[in-house]
Amino acid sequence: MKTYIRPMSGWWKRNPFYLWYMLREASCVFITAYALMLLWGLYRLQQSRIQYEEWRESLSSPLSFAFHAFALVLVVYHSWTWFKIMPKTLPRMPLPDGLVVVGGVAAVVACTTALMVLI
Amino acid sequence: MNTITIECLRYHPESDAEPRFQSWPVPFTDDMSVLQGLQYIKDHLDGSLTFRWSCRMAICGSCGAMVNGVPRLTCETFLRDLYPGPVRIEPLNHFPIVRDLAIDQADFLGKLQSVKPYIIPDAEPQGTYLQTPEQMERYYQYSKCINCLLCYAACPQYGLNDRFTGPAALALLHRYNADSRDAGKAERMEVVNTEDGVWGCTLVGYCSEVCPKGVDPARAVNQNKIESTKDYFFRFFRK
Amino acid sequence: MQVVQTDIVVVGGGGAGLRAAIAAAERDSKLRVALVSKVVPMRSHTVAAEGGAAGVTREADSLEQHFLDTVSGGDWLCDQDVVEYFVAHCTEELVRLEHWGCPWSRLPNGHVNTRFFGGMSVQRTWFAADRSGFHILHTLFQTSLKYPSIKRYDEFFCAELLVDDGRVRGIVAIEIATGNLFVFEAKAVVLATGGAGRVYRQNTNAGTVTGDGMGLAFRAGAPLRDMEFMQWHPTCLPGTGILMTEACRGEGAILVNKDGYRYLQDYGLGPVDPWPRAKAMELGPRDRLSQAFCHEQRKGRTLDTPQGPAVHLDLRHLGAKKIHERLPLITEAAKTFAGVDAVKEPIPVCPAVHYTMGGIFTNVRCETPIAGLYAAGECASVGIHGANRLGSNSLVEIVVFGKVAGDAAAGYALSGSFQKGPPNVAEEGLTSLLSNDKGERLAVLRDEMRDTMEENVGIYRDEPGLRAACAKLATLRERYRRGVRLDDRSRAFNTEWLTALELGFALEVAEAMAHGALARRESRGAHMRLDFEARNDDAFLKHTLARHAGHAAPRIEHQPVTITRSRPRERHYGGEGKKATLT
Amino acid sequence: MKRSNKPIFWSLFGAGGMLSALVGPALIYKTGFSSQALGYERALLLAQNGFGKLAILAVIGLFLFHGCHRLYHSLHDFGIHVGPGLKAAFHGFAAAGTLAAAVLLAHIS
Numbered sequence A: 001m002k003t004y005i006r007p008m009s010g011w012w013k014r015n016p017f018y019l020w021y022m023l024r025e026a027s028c029v030f031i032t033a034y035a036l037m038l039l040w041g042l043y044r045l046q047q048s049r050i051q052y053e054e055w056r057e058s059l060s061s062p063l064s065f066a067f068h069a070f071a072l073v074l075v076v077y078h079s080w081t082w083f084k085i086m087p088k089t090l091p092r093m094p095l096p097d098g099l100v101v102v103g104g105v106a107a108v109v110a111c112t113t114a115l116m117v118l119i
Numbered sequence B: 001m002n003t004i005t006i007e008c009l010r011y012h013p014e015s016d017a018e019p020r021f022q023s024w025p026v027p028f029t030d031d032m033s034v035l036q037g038l039q040y041i042k043d044h045l046d047g048s049l050t051f052r053w054s055c056r057m058a059i060c061g062s063c064g065a066m067v068n069g070v071p072r073l074t075c076e077t078f079l080r081d082l083y084p085g086p087v088r089i090e091p092l093n094h095f096p097i098v099r100d101l102a103i104d105q106a107d108f109l110g111k112l113q114s115v116k117p118y119i120i121p122d123a124e125p126q127g128t129y130l131q132t133p134e135q136m137e138r139y140y141q142y143s144k145c146i147n148c149l150l151c152y153a154a155c156p157q158y159g160l161n162d163r164f165t166g167p168a169a170l171a172l173l174h175r176y177n178a179d180s181r182d183a184g185k186a187e188r189m190e191v192v193n194t195e196d197g198v199w200g201c202t203l204v205g206y207c208s209e210v211c212p213k214g215v216d217p218a219r220a221v222n223q224n225k226i227e228s229t230k231d232y233f234f235r236f237f238r239k
Numbered sequence C: 001m002q003v004v005q006t007d008i009v010v011v012g013g014g015g016a017g018l019r020a021a022i023a024a025a026e027r028d029s030k031l032r033v034a035l036v037s038k039v040v041p042m043r044s045h046t047v048a049a050e051g052g053a054a055g056v057t058r059e060a061d062s063l064e065q066h067f068l069d070t071v072s073g074g075d076w077l078c079d080q081d082v083v084e085y086f087v088a089h090c091t092e093e094l095v096r097l098e099h100w101g102c103p104w105s106r107l108p109n110g111h112v113n114t115r116f117f118g119g120m121s122v123q124r125t126w127f128a129a130d131r132s133g134f135h136i137l138h139t140l141f142q143t144s145l146k147y148p149s150i151k152r153y154d155e156f157f158c159a160e161l162l163v164d165d166g167r168v169r170g171i172v173a174i175e176i177a178t179g180n181l182f183v184f185e186a187k188a189v190v191l192a193t194g195g196a197g198r199v200y201r202q203n204t205n206a207g208t209v210t211g212d213g214m215g216l217a218f219r220a221g222a223p224l225r226d227m228e229f230m231q232w233h234p235t236c237l238p239g240t241g242i243l244m245t246e247a248c249r250g251e252g253a254i255l256v257n258k259d260g261y262r263y264l265q266d267y268g269l270g271p272v273d274p275w276p277r278a279k280a281m282e283l284g285p286r287d288r289l290s291q292a293f294c295h296e297q298r299k300g301r302t303l304d305t306p307q308g309p310a311v312h313l314d315l316r317h318l319g320a321k322k323i324h325e326r327l328p329l330i331t332e333a334a335k336t337f338a339g340v341d342a343v344k345e346p347i348p349v350c351p352a353v354h355y356t357m358g359g360i361f362t363n364v365r366c367e368t369p370i371a372g373l374y375a376a377g378e379c380a381s382v383g384i385h386g387a388n389r390l391g392s393n394s395l396v397e398i399v400v401f402g403k404v405a406g407d408a409a410a411g412y413a414l415s416g417s418f419q420k421g422p423p424n425v426a427e428e429g430l431t432s433l434l435s436n437d438k439g440e441r442l443a444v445l446r447d448e449m450r451d452t453m454e455e456n457v458g459i460y461r462d463e464p465g466l467r468a469a470c471a472k473l474a475t476l477r478e479r480y481r482r483g484v485r486l487d488d489r490s491r492a493f494n495t496e497w498l499t500a501l502e503l504g505f506a507l508e509v510a511e512a513m514a515h516g517a518l519a520r521r522e523s524r525g526a527h528m529r530l531d532f533e534a535r536n537d538d539a540f541l542k543h544t545l546a547r548h549a550g551h552a553a554p555r556i557e558h559q560p561v562t563i564t565r566s567r568p569r570e571r572h573y574g575g576e577g578k579k580a581t582l583t
Numbered sequence D: 001m002k003r004s005n006k007p008i009f010w011s012l013f014g015a016g017g018m019l020s021a022l023v024g025p026a027l028i029y030k031t032g033f034s035s036q037a038l039g040y041e042r043a044l045l046l047a048q049n050g051f052g053k054l055a056i057l058a059v060i061g062l063f064l065f066h067g068c069h070r071l072y073h074s075l076h077d078f079g080i081h082v083g084p085g086l087k088a089a090f091h092g093f094a095a096a097g098t099l100a101a102a103v104l105l106a107h108i109s
Ligand SMILES: Cc1cc2nc3c(=O)[nH]c(=O)nc-3n(C[C@H](O)[C@H](O)[C@H](O)COP(=O)(O)OP(=O)(O)OC[C@H]3O[C@@H](n4cnc5c(N)ncnc54)[C@H](O)[C@@H]3O)c2cc1C
Pocket: C011, C012, C013, C014, C015, C016, C017, C036, C037, C038, C039, C040, C041, C044, C045, C046, C047, C048, C049, C050, C051, C052, C053, C054, C132, C133, C156, C157, C158, C159, C192, C193, C194, C195, C204, C205, C206, C208, C209, C212, C213, C243, C354, C355, C376, C377, C378, C379, C391, C392, C393, C394, C395, C396, C398
């Protein structure tokens, strides 16, 4: 039987739903880079105060600023999607889906507030 | 009576190297579905237009197609909602086209078989099994799948890798695992645990979005990631 | 032509066909079973059935009562020996479905729940929400995947039965995807191709329900029985014919005319109170309800909708909770297809063709007069429905007699009494349709057939109308023979070609209906003659047999009905019914 | 049927996803937009404390596992075939980063 198979190239442009998905996945680039940046900071911290302060200094460069801005937007989007799909990924819960999402968002708010105060 | 343009992807394996679009103006009334529009074309304008349908009441799962890029059951999508058009109809994405809107469903049918979608009993009871409404509620939603394949057309992971077992088959797998009458979970976990089982899913989630029956296949698939992980780590403790 | 050698061919992947295939596979796993269906099994029409399947389980119920309800519901045209076998095996098959995973709706204690259905004197109908047929079909299909000896030929259109010397030899089928012809050489063939409702215009049936199997058997020499009995379902959406299940009324919905009056009380179905009462008012049998609608229409008491006359099916008093819990599919369908919120508004409904009581004549073992040929399900007339089928008897018929047919076919294939050697096959006829350069448009012939049936072989019939229908059908057959001209002359997935073949079967089946109706000069069950208003047991307590006569009209004969325990009486509905308690 | 070893990496991915969803926004805000944050003394104190070490290791390691896992899935999404070698490289990279962080933390006392 002869059939025709359509190509997949550019599939993520076919539907806005897919674009949002790709955006969510793109957050991983920033999360990885951010982890490496922290690792670098840790290395500098282990070296000495001067080197550490140099690292901190570099954080206020325009490049770092831009990086952080993108990262922040994408990580916030990541957080939101993470908890929005939470009900689907958890084992069966006695709670309605909506509550699970609300609980997740509340946890983000709590963690954020705590960290804002602590560091 | 209004008129709307329906443009359809056409492909004939005997004469076409690749698909092309053809469009027709179709007069329609408010209660006409996209399927009825296609039937109008077939009856009056071009008898060679090919598409599947049967129940025309959204239960047999035959009539799925991409309507303006979204997988839909054409029998419950109404032309009035797409006015002024044009309406673009294509065969369900990610499947090989046999002819016009008819896609090849063999791959799905094989996958369905592979998940052992039947009760594998421990021991057959006297009379009926007892099953409370709560126990039933654990799997009932997944048993509502009409095998319409819209979710496969929605899932890019299936499009990228057609070995992926896919949303509906995994939802049905879960339906039997979650049934209190069944004792076949261990056999089915073998399918779940493979790279092309639940691990083919990256939680795009569009499958659940387009499902016309509220099955929520994404949930079935992703809950089984946890099951598979438990199975992976705890197998050493089990005999 | 490709040849497939097998032991048993089951034609049809609906409930009856699947059950037959499973029965044959369970009988002996060495038997090769070919399951041939023009659609993938779970697309079959069984999927659309909503209400449920009857089986005696309640303590207050008995096989005797199910027997009596069925026989009186069928206006004594049932073969009572067959009904006895039937009622005795219903529950066991429903339990088997339960073991196979069918999600029957349950009581809080975990037992299977049952509901009322029209014409049944007790709550006897097992249901899976209002997706009963859907769940039965998917359960059977998915269970069938367990048997390696069942080989499926999905989307193969059976176009011809091969019969030599009064014995079945196999079938010829078209592989739809490629248009290639296949010969299946088999020892036994089971036909389970479903009904023929699509010979009418306004019907509840899926597009596939075109009477193919009846036509196949008819042409091959098996008689069709009781074809004049066609059931109209009283509550369908005007225009599309989409069904609003009887379960609505089983749950307590009422029917009112344009004045808000429960008109059924005017047609011997009352009294109105106490409601609900089994077999009374809205829980009366379908034939009576559909007939009452016609009278209301004649009196001008129906509503006018853009799609035609209608009455109101009112569920509102049941309350949102019960409506959503018990009738979710119907609520959804009413919303989608009629734009009505059943919780807030009544649903406009009218009768539409629903069920083919007649079919291929078989005995209680599902044997047709052709050796090795069996029939089961809606395409068969095994003798349980008589002149009017009771709702929820057919979903259970397909499993009870599907099993019988599968068992019997397997027994026959194992017995060695079949004929050996390759069958004679003639290809002509099937492919000739593809080469007609002249002829009429397919849709024209099809629509004329449907309109004729709707107009002259409708709920009420009379001699002039039936004669006109017979004459018209003869000319339509003649025009069909002279040629239809297809737009599509190719082989791969040519659905226009298949539709043309279906029309060929449908025309002959329709003719059997019209001629049977003409010959039955009485009113019984679903067959209502304006010129013979009474039942006439002296002359017509008989089955009608239609025999194929080539290009000529079918020959009509009559055959005695088997009566065992229940002598014909008046059918009692309404006041005689007992007060029912709804749970 | 071959069992996938995804459960290991998916668990790490999931843990990283959860952690980044909870603390990611605040951390990024602090390192990027607040000049007083993470002064040397406080940072050192944190890195010297046992719980602090664990927290730093978790953030760096799990973020890396989370990110790398999604990265190679994204390659697949773009139609680039990810063979076992490339997969191993991604996970190896995350593991190496985690190891580096652990070594550094061990050196801070
Ligand atoms: C809307 C609706 C609701 C109903 N509700 C109820 C109910 O609540 N309770 C009840 O008891 N009954 C109900 N019925 C009736 C009942 O559903 C049917 O009688 C029953 O399902 C018929 O089953 P079947 O297996 O005989 O045929 P079908 O399910 O129609 O199957 C026929 C099969 O034959 C195949 N076939 C046909 N022709 C060919 C061919 N030429 N070549 C190859 N294959 C072919 C088809 O592909 C299909 O697989 C309802 C019917 C309708 C229309």
